[in-house]
Amino acid sequence: MIDLSHHLDVVASAPLVRAEGKVDKVVGLLVEVSGLKAALGRELEVEADGRRLTLEVIGFRDGKLLAAPLGPTAGIAPGTRVRLRTSEASAEVGEALLGRVIDAFGHPLDARPAPRVGGRAPLYNQPPQPFARRPIDTPLGTGVRAIDSTLAFGEGQRIGLFAGTGVGKSTLLGMLCRQADAEVIVAALIGERGREVGDFVRHAIGPEKMHRCVVVAATSDAPPLVRVRGALRATAIAEHFRAQGKKVLLVMDSVTRFAMALREASLAAGEPPLTKGYTPTVFASIPLLLERAGRDAGAGSITAVYTVLVEGDDMNDPIADTVRGILDGHIVLTRRLADKNHHPAIDVLKSVSRVARDVSTKEHTQAASRLREMLAAYEEAADLMQIGAYVPGSNKHVDAYKAQEDVIQAFLRQTPDEATPQSETIARLCAIAEKSKR
Structure with missing residues (x-):
């Protein structure tokens, strides 16, 4: 018998050879990398001023990688070495996330030690197959009379909350987070002002309900792909709890700013703009994100509420129109009702739940x-x-x-x-x- 133990030890102790390239140039939101091959969505790593910066591959041009930075690019110079990360983009998941506020990378924002989680889930997961989805036939109480009466929710439904500014959108989201009949709440605050994150946690959710919540925040000052990753991380966390058999409520404020962040990144990569400057990538990515919610073959469910900002109360905005066609219902908040001090400012006649009949007597x-x-x-x-x-x-x-x-x-x-x-x-x-x- 041939003894291979010595050879195996040599192989195990050999240094790993990591694929490397170099920075050619940085233009705005884009870093061009040469000498390296990587697929779309893969992560790269570069050292700048003694700190490590993560890049994500978003395109190719003339044999070079086009990568978007997930942090400040200060300190990057032509010729800086770039390495390919061996692992694919993923999110830390586990029960330790409950009661925590984290950023798009999973780092704590609540001045507490990092949560000790035991698992990982892919950021870019695939939606459940159509025939793997259980039907939506169980009502989900929200505690909001205007919704439970005329717009009944079902477990695993995906709803759009369409509103302009200053009509009570955040207040209604807070009511849903506090009152909905869900075991786990995952809140994604995408592109919000930093001050609003603290206000949402303290007032909209409240300390008495925070124990069942996970808040993922990617504020407006973050690079575009960081905001995108905030939405992806929140969805991955919700998918984990669904796989555990939990009734999950995912609220995302807002899917419009998710689309705007994608627009910034794809325009920087040279993608041609379409309606209102939105690129084909935006319209292709929105369904991939929204379809991940809902029910699958297991016992759990993700009931999702996505807010959509409508400029000037224009319901025909391209993002509003796209989202409305994908979701299982929409709630419209109108300025006309808000001006009359009618709160929540839900226009029942303009709103619809496509599963209401399936979950109601x-x-x-x-x-x-x-x-x-x-x-x-x-x-x-x-x-x-x-x-x-x-x-x-x-x-x-x-x-x-x-x-x-x-x-x-x-x-x-x-x-x-x-x-x-x-x-x-x-x-x-x-x-x-x-x-x-x-």
């Missing part, structure tokens, strides 16, 4: 339809009422609304610290619908 569905009919009829007759031209009795739905206007308005309005059990919400809705028939 027949009685609940009929009552929700009745309320929508009354709201729609009253909105159409509002101009006539303002000038005193409406004749009572000419529209039964308008008359039914007027008879319960105060009750309906009190039902749809809600303070941020007020939570209503789903069963109570449905009972009150059915009572309104029943009274409207008289």
Whole structure:
């Protein structure tokens, strides 16, 4: 028998040969690297002023790698050595993340020691296969009456929250984080101001609910791909807890800034712009991110709420239009309602849940339809009422609304610290619908 132990020891003790290249030039948000081969999405490492900087390969040009930095590029010079990292991009996952606030790299932002996690999950994971997804047939209570009554959520649903600035988007997200019937909350704050991260943790979530939350923050001052990675890391963490059989609520504020970050990086790589400067990469990446949420073949689920910023309340914005076509429903917050101090400023008639019928009883569905009919009829007759031209009795739905206007308005309005059990919400809705028939 041949004894190979000595040869194996020699191989094991031999120094590893790492693939290396060099920096050719840095232009804006782009680092050109020559002498190295790597696939899209792979990580590179460069030393600048005694610190290590990570780059991500985002394209190729004339045989060179185009890489986007995941940090400040100060100190990088032509000829600086660049190494290929052996491991693929991944996120640390585990129970130790609960109650923590981390950045896009998993580093703690809450002035506490780094969480000791035992596992890793790929950042660029694939969505579940279509026939591997269990149907959405279980309701998810949110504690928000306007949602649980007319826009019922289901476990594993993906919802868009469409809003302009200053209409109560963050407040509603906080209500969902505190009140939703979920075991784990993963909040991704992408492109937000640094001050808003602390405010969201302290006020929107609150210390009493933080024990079941993981917050991933990539603020507006971070490089574009760091903001992108914040969204990917949060999704990977949510996928881990789903694989553990948990009911997960993933909230991302906002998918618009995720798209803007991708636009910055892809334009720097020379990709041609399309609508409003957004590149093909943006429109290809959004479905890959959003489709990762939902149910899979296991017992867990990811119910996801993605906020979409609509400039000037324009619902036909290219990102808003793309996201709306992918998700299982959308909630529209309007300035018209916010200006009337109607909070949450949910426009029930402009909002829809595509799974509401699948997770609601027949009685609940009929009552929700009745309320929508009354709201729609009253909105159409509002101009006539303002000038005193409406004749009572000419529209039964308008008359039914007027008879319960105060009750309906009190039902749809809600303070941020007020939570209503789903069963109570449905009972009150059915009572309104029943009274409207008289």
